[in-house]
Amino acid sequence: MIRRLVISLSSLIxxxxxxxxxxxxxxxxxxxxxxxxxxxxxxxxxxxxxxxxGFVLGSLYxxxxxxxxxxxxxxxxxxxxLASSTLIFPLTDSIIxxxxxxxxxxxxxxxxxxxxxxxxxxxxxxDNRATLFFAYQICAYMAATAGQLxxxxxxxxxxxxxxxxxxxxxxxxxxxxxxxxxxxxxxxxERISLKAIVRSAPVGLLAALCxxxxxxxxxxxxxxxxxxxxxxVDQLSYFMAASIFTFILFAWPLGRLCDRLDRGRIMLxxxxxxxxxxxxxxxxxxxxxxxxxxxxALYMGMVxxxxxxxxxxxxxxxxxxxIVAASTTLLLSYGLGSSLGPLFSSAMMSWLxxxxxxxxCAGVALLLGTYTWWWQxxxxxxxxxxxxxxxxxxxxxxGVITELDPRNEEFVDLPMEEVFPDxxxxxxxxxxxxxxxxxxxxxxxxxxxxxxx
Numbered sequence: 001m002i003r004r005l006v007i008s009l010s011s012l013i014x015x016x017x018x019x020x021x022x023x024x025x026x027x028x029x030x031x032x033x034x035x036x037x038x039x040x041x042x043x044x045x046x047x048x049x050x051x052x053x054g055f056v057l058g059s060l061y062x063x064x065x066x067x068x069x070x071x072x073x074x075x076x077x078x079x080x081x082l083a084s085s086t087l088i089f090p091l092t093d094s095i096i097x098x099x100x101x102x103x104x105x106x107x108x109x110x111x112x113x114x115x116x117x118x119x120x121x122x123x124x125x126x127d128n129r130a131t132l133f134f135a136y137q138i139c140a141y142m143a144a145t146a147g148q149l150x151x152x153x154x155x156x157x158x159x160x161x162x163x164x165x166x167x168x169x170x171x172x173x174x175x176x177x178x179x180x181x182x183x184x185x186x187x188x189x190e191r192i193s194l195k196a197i198v199r200s201a202p203v204g205l206l207a208a209l210c211x212x213x214x215x216x217x218x219x220x221x222x223x224x225x226x227x228x229x230x231x232x233v234d235q236l237s238y239f240m241a242a243s244i245f246t247f248i249l250f251a252w253p254l255g256r257l258c259d260r261l262d263r264g265r266i267m268l269x270x271x272x273x274x275x276x277x278x279x280x281x282x283x284x285x286x287x288x289x290x291x292x293x294x295x296x297a298l299y300m301g302m303v304x305x306x307x308x309x310x311x312x313x314x315x316x317x318x319x320x321x322x323i324v325a326a327s328t329t330l331l332l333s334y335g336l337g338s339s340l341g342p343l344f345s346s347a348m349m350s351w352l353x354x355x356x357x358x359x360x361c362a363g364v365a366l367l368l369g370t371y372t373w374w375w376q377x378x379x380x381x382x383x384x385x386x387x388x389x390x391x392x393x394x395x396x397x398x399g400v401i402t403e404l405d406p407r408n409e410e411f412v413d414l415p416m417e418e419v420f421p422d423x424x425x426x427x428x429x430x431x432x433x434x435x436x437x438x439x440x441x442x443x444x445x446x447x448x449x450x451x452x453x
Contacts, residue, residue: 011175012119016136017143018175019116022168023109024219025147026086027051028240029165030102031223032156032233033089041224043095045346048220049339050099052212054106056335062111066118072177075115079173081108083166090159116176138248145245152237197314197329203375204314207267208330210368211307212337214274214361217345218243218300221357228354235289242293246301254305263313264376270309271369274302278362282355299358306368307334 034044066074085101085108092098120136154161197205222243226236258266280295307330314326348360 011178012116013135013139014175015116015172016139017146018168018172019109019112020140020143021147021150022165022172023082023105023147024144024244025150025168026105026162026165027219028148028151028223029156029161030089030098031220032151032227032236035224035227036157039095041221041346041349043346044224045220045342045344047095047099047102048216048342048346050102051106051220052216052335052338052342054103054108055110056106056332056339057103058107058110059114059331059335062107062114065111066114071115071118075112075176076173078108078112078115079170081105082112082169086162086166086169090162112172119176137251141244141248145241148241148244149237151240152234156233197326200317201314203264203267203372204310204330205333206371207306207310207313207368208333209337210364211303211310212334212339213341213344213364214303214306214337216338216341217357217361218303220342221345221349222296224349225354225357228349229286231289239289239293239296242297243300244304246297247304250301250305251308254309258309258312262376263309263316264372264379267306267309267313268369268372268376270302270305271365271372274299274365275362275369277302278358278365281358303361303365 031044031048034047062074062078065077069077081104085105088101089098117136150164151161154164222240223236226239231239254266277295277299281292281299285292285295311327311330314330344364345357345360348356350356352359
């Protein structure tokens with residue numbers, strides 16, 4: 001049973017790695033390609049925002065397709081759509097077609113995540129749930145980092161990188177197709193009304209929205225910013241990879257602080273650091289590549305930390321049985337923000353030049369920090385010992401993985417016989433084979449002694 005579980009998990013993790021790596025690679029590739037063509041930032045933002053809209057739609061309606069045709073067939077469809085859309089990009093210069101392709105890509109990526117995360121939820125038990133949750137996050141962010149580094153080895157203006165992206169996204173289908181686990185059940189996630197969250201933890205809802213704006217702005221427009229300030233493609237890949245990788249480095253120390261201090265103060269401090277690091281990119285980033293990467297990495301590490309702190313603040317004020325529902329509602333708020341981010345940041349860049357990306361995002365961070373400060377003054381401070389455990393929650397997923405959140409006390413521990421329906425039969429067969437082998441190895445003398453006189 002342990003061997004089967006390890007093999008099944010390795011296939012799931014490998015699929016996650018290929019899917020996330022290929023997706024982030026294509027996302028950055030599109031921004032670099034458009035930047036090299038000197039397309040107006042507002043047009044780039046309009047194209048990129050379609051991905052976020054499609055992702056939200058795929059998260060909401062993808063499970064219906066999976067229930068209708070099954071997990072493997074649905075994942076095959078999503079992979080085919082992803083690969084096909086990636087290959088079509090270099091065949092046309094139409095902004096409308098690129099926007100439609102990005103929307104299809106967002107729907108397909110969200111549906112793929114629903115399939116993969118459902119299998120993670122099915123294989124999880126009460127003993128390994130937290131480990132799987134963190135392994136999923138580490139794998140996703142390492143894959144995103146690797147996807148950025150690939151940019152430095154290719155010519156983004158050529159056809160070949162789009163072919164490479166399509167290969168990675170298609171290859172994600174292979175490991176998952178080879179799994180022998182029973183297809184899990186996808187349930188529609190319960191949601192808590194916005195009114196309930198606004199009444200209990202409005203800063204969490206606003207922080208999720210701002211997190212979506214900031215993260216999507218960076219993914220969509222940071223490659224364009226790098227091109228406009230004159231970074232070569234190989235240096236651009238280091239710039240993007242370092243910025244994404246820092247979240248892994250900050251996750252543990254920030255979690256320690258969040259479990260020892262008031263989380264409202266942590267949220268306020270995070271947004272102040274975001275504004276200061278954005279100012280560092282604007283003022284000192286042009287002097288040396290290392291300074292630019294350092295300030296950008298600090299900026300993005302703090303930006304990626306907003307959402308998990310927002311979830312922690314919200315869960316502190318929710319009943320245990322509402323944690324998953326609250327997280328789902330926060331994900332929708334994040335999705336709305338991610339749909340606004342590329343439009344906002346591209347407009348700022350058209351108005352103020354490439355530095356408008358960081359000026360606008362610093363303004364969003366200061367706005368959130370100011371509201372957090374005002375909310376703290378009006379809300380009684382929650383004792384640290386009553387706070388829920390801090391979990392570095394991933395956001396670039398379809399939301400199914402929130403069921404694995406270790407804070408979720410409603411988690412259902414499925415017996416392994418339901419995950420592997422043929423497990424008991426194989427165990428019996430193995431035991432029978434072992435018994436036959438044992439009988440064959442009994443010495444003849446012992447058999448003779450066993451014959452009654």
